Amino acid sequence: MFSRAAQLQRCFIGGIVPRVKITGTALILCPACGREHDVKLVQNINPQTDPDAKQKLLAGDFNVLACECGRRTQLVSELLYYDPVSELTIFVSPEGGKGEQPFEAVAAQGTQRLVPSLNALVEKVKIADAGLEDWVLEMVKVLLLASLPEPDLDTVLLFDHLDGNVIHWVMFGTEARAMQSPMAAYERLSARTQARPKPGERQVDRLWAVAAVQQMMRGGN
Numbered sequence: 001m002f003s004r005a006a007q008l009q010r011c012f013i014g015g016i017v018p019r020v021k022i023t024g025t026a027l028i029l030c031p032a033c034g035r036e037h038d039v040k041l042v043q044n045i046n047p048q049t050d051p052d053a054k055q056k057l058l059a060g061d062f063n064v065l066a067c068e069c070g071r072r073t074q075l076v077s078e079l080l081y082y083d084p085v086s087e088l089t090i091f092v093s094p095e096g097g098k099g100e101q102p103f104e105a106v107a108a109q110g111t112q113r114l115v116p117s118l119n120a121l122v123e124k125v126k127i128a129d130a131g132l133e134d135w136v137l138e139m140v141k142v143l144l145l146a147s148l149p150e151p152d153l154d155t156v157l158l159f160d161h162l163d164g165n166v167i168h169w170v171m172f173g174t175e176a177r178a179m180q181s182p183m184a185a186y187e188r189l190s191a192r193t194q195a196r197p198k199p200g201e202r203q204v205d206r207l208w209a210v211a212a213v214q215q216m217m218r219g220g221n
């Protein structure tokens, strides 16, 4: 018999990383008040068979521990988002990649991405739902940030939605603020660059985009 204490998942700032793959219920301590909770931890989303899970994900209510004390804690775990219809497979790996395995497990076709967090997953899903390409948007972000009065390429800038010919962003600095950019700039960039990631290139993030923009600037492609 294991003691209850030994079964507890320990809390870290911002979330909890289970040591083993959990497919059912996890025993979680609220980081604010220490109450114990049995929390259902979901590690797979197929939006075709479970549209509710996708809605929860987009609403920020997915794998969240909502404690009686008022604290909401995002649970951190591996998660596979697999949409066989739009051929989009995204693996959330808070501790780094697992190579091919999660993608092979579902025989993924089409777009495959590896992201470090649920926030990054949500952004990728919003981008796909808007009919846009994440890699072009990542390059647009770098150009947008570089054009600011005080450029900082580490600033978190997330796609929010597309409204007609305007792309809406949220920038997270000392406080969150909305930004817009014209869809025409996205289309120009998309036509100009040949940076489209190859099939095995799954980490399409800021680091990727900075390299792609530098290559484009050098006239490399």
Ligand SMILES: [Zn+2]
Pocket: 030, 031, 032, 033, 034, 035, 067, 068, 069, 070, 071
């Ligand atoms: Zn609590």
